Amino acid sequence: MxxxxxxxxxxxxxxxxxxxxxxxxxxxxxxxxxxxxxxxxxxxxxxxxxxxxxxxxxxxxxxxxxxxxxxxxxxxxxxxxxxxxxxxxxxxxxxxxxxxxxxxxxxxxxxxxxxxxxxxxxxxxxxxxxxxxxxxxxxxxxxxxxREAERHANDARLKLLETQLEPHMMFNTLANLRALIAVDPPRAQAMLDHMIAYLRATLDASRATTHPLRTEFERLHDYLELMAIRMGPRLSYALDLPEDLAELSVPALLLQPLVENSIKHGLEPKVEGGRIEVRARREGGHVVIEVRDSGVGANGHGSGGKGFGLVQIRERLASLHGAGASLDFSTDAGGAHARIALPVAA
Known part of the structure; x- marks a missing residue:
């Protein structure tokens, strides 16, 4: 004893x-x-x-x-x-x-x-x-x-968030894949490869509440490649992750809702499409991750930063880091901007 x-x-x-x-x-x-x-x-x-x-x-x-x-x-x-x-x-x-x-x-x-x-x-x-x-x-x-109940509730909300995000993307991707198989087999093959990688990363993320930031960016890369094949030249993107932040532990599916919001509410409604940029950097005792798009801005993001995915991100950040983490979301005529700040050890 x-x-x-x-x-x-x-x-x-x-x-x-x-x-x-x-x-x-x-x-x-x-x-x-x-x-x-x-x-x-x-x-x-x-x-x-x-x-x-x-x-x-x-x-x-x-x-x-x-x-x-x-x-x-x-x-x-x-x-x-x-x-x-x-x-x-x-x-x-x-x-x-x-x-x-x-x-x-x-x-x-x-x-x-x-x-x-x-x-x-x-x-x-x-x-x-x-x-x-x-x-x-x-x-x-x-x-x-x-606290244990809150943690389990956060996990359950993560699963619910995944079930709401995945079907929308999956059905559109499969529809585009079906059309490409007949007219452009190489692009269909590339789309299928990215889809397999994306689903594998999603399965791994569902087994843990956190994973390295590198894994989150790899998941975004496969997702954006799928969207780029679907939207063609209407979508361009940039992912910038410094090497010293690659192994930083972050909540799984942290950035996916932000990127999907940018495409669904910012770029898809815009005839000429636009660009998404996801960048991470260190600022003092925090790591800042920004998601910017050049979409329709406030005209498309009608929720004003209070949509389901954004609310869930704020709640998960609060449960893991308390007041030390934050999510700020804003829109203007040039698009939408989301900023996540996470505390890290010095």
């Missing part, structure tokens, strides 16, 4: 801080009693309760969602800690106070009222402290489960 001693030390320090607060409150209600003995008693009682409860639950079978023994065992452990704190902690604190002289010149005698008050304080503080740690453990577990 492995014990996280760093976590145990953190719990001990939190317990000592709680004991200090209890002693301060107790002194505020009974200022006629000296503060030093109250503090010593509070610290020793709390430390003994912590030792019994926190170390005890580390060696007992515990529930995964709380880190505490389930059922009556958890209550029994807390009760044992409170009893041990009351008798062992009080005995040790009394010994320290008498030997150090914290009681003063006269020998201190614990009256019945003082014993009852101290017992009540020990009981209430022990229960509150134990419940606080129990609630924190359960909250941390629920937070982990929520």
């Amino acid at each position: 492995t014990i996280d001693w760093f976590a145990k030390l953190r719990h001990l320090l939190q317990t000592l801080a709680f004991c200090l607060a209890v002693a301060t409150v107790q002194y505020a209600f009974a200022p006629e009693r000296p503060y030093a003995p109250i503090l010593v008693y509070s610290l020793f009682i709390g430390t003994v309760i912590w030792a019994v409860v926190d170390l005890g639950r580390a060696v007992m079978p515990s529930a995964r969602e709380t880190g505490w023994p389930p059922g009556w065992r958890g209550f029994a452990l807390v009760a044992a800690g409170i009893v041990a704190g009351r008798f062992i902690g009080v005995a040790l604190a009394d010994l320290i106070c008498r030997n150090v002289g914290l009681y003063g010149l006269e020998d201190h005698v614990h009256g019945a009222a003082e014993v009852r008050a101290d017992l009540l304080i020990t009981l209430v503080a022990g229960i509150i402290g134990s419940y606080w740690f129990y609630a924190r453990n359960k909250s941390a577990y629920l937070l982990r489960r929520m």
Whole structure:
């Protein structure tokens, strides 16, 4: 069994801080009693309760969602800690106070009222402290489960995004391939080769949530080659990936929605077509990836940057990098411009 001693030390320090607060409150209600003995008693009682409860639950079978023994065992452990704190902690604190002289010149005698008050304080503080740690453990577990659920939801949205993107391209490509087989077999062969490479890359991407940026650019190359065969001279493109960024890990299918948006909403509606440029560069602690097109601009991108694919990219970037990553999208008379910024290690 492995014990996280760093976590145990953190719990001990939190317990000592709680004991200090209890002693301060107790002194505020009974200022006629000296503060030093109250503090010593509070610290020793709390430390003994912590030792019994926190170390005890580390060696007992515990529930995964709380880190505490389930059922009556958890209550029994807390009760044992409170009893041990009351008798062992009080005995040790009394010994320290008498030997150090914290009681003063006269020998201190614990009256019945003082014993009852101290017992009540020990009981209430022990229960509150134990419940606080129990609630924190359960909250941390629920937070982990929520993050796992968000990650699974992001994966599911990625699969949904793929199912929405792929058929549109596949049906158009197959229709063009059927027409080319009869009139231009070499172009049909080239189109088929790119289609096979693209589908292979798509299959690999579906098995992982991230992959190297190089793989993302290779996938775009095959996709744009397919589109270039379909659109002919109406489509030209440029892909610029510096070698030092090729192995940067990025979410799979990160750039595909942006490029498909550029073709579907920017270049296809334009009679003369246009050009798409995808470039990556380093800017300080970020890698910036830009997708530009010379399409119809705002007249074609009616969603204003709030379409399904763009929303999914923003959500996936937020889940992976939080506020450290961003997607900016804008259009003007000269076309559309998407800018992704990803944080990278220095």
